[in-house]
Amino acid sequence: MASAHPRVLAALGRALSLELTAVQQYLTHASLLEAWGDQAAADRFRRETVEEMQHSERIVKRMIALGVAPAASQLRPVATASDLLSLLELNNVLEDQLVVHYAEALRFCRLIGDTLHAEFFQALLEEEQHHSVDIANWLNELRPVPPLARASF
Numbered sequence: 001m002a003s004a005h006p007r008v009l010a011a012l013g014r015a016l017s018l019e020l021t022a023v024q025q026y027l028t029h030a031s032l033l034e035a036w037g038d039q040a041a042a043d044r045f046r047r048e049t050v051e052e053m054q055h056s057e058r059i060v061k062r063m064i065a066l067g068v069a070p071a072a073s074q075l076r077p078v079a080t081a082s083d084l085l086s087l088l089e090l091n092n093v094l095e096d097q098l099v100v101h102y103a104e105a106l107r108f109c110r111l112i113g114d115t116l117h118a119e120f121f122q123a124l125l126e127e128e129q130h131h132s133v134d135i136a137n138w139l140n141e142l143r144p145v146p147p148l149a150r151a152s153f
């Protein structure tokens, strides 16, 4: 059976906790948005939930391949807010935590020459970076445009 450095196993465990936290958070936000009557945003959040679920599944499969029982025990409470813009800001924070975690896991795997897990974490890092960009773009669409500076001529 394949093996991995204990810190790589710990990184997989924390990754699963963060991904399942994201699943719980986006699922809740999708339901909130639906309750507020914003079906389009709810659908977009639901798609995000599926992607985070697929990330969770990839991590579980990797752990099983290493003979490790998944045991995500650090599921965080859902962070909620009362409008879409604030929900997105909260999700931005969560995506940033995922990006930081995967960047650190990738750095460590490269350091110890574990190319298999370096590739595994790099793929997840790139996908979370895309999520961060998507959220940032959506936030920019929603934020009110500042009034034009008064013409001085």
Ligand SMILES: [Fe+2]
Binding pocket: 019, 022, 051, 052, 055, 098, 128
């Ligand atoms: Fe994810």
Ligand SMILES: [Fe+2]
Binding pocket: 022, 052, 095, 098, 127, 128, 131
């Ligand atoms: Fe994500």
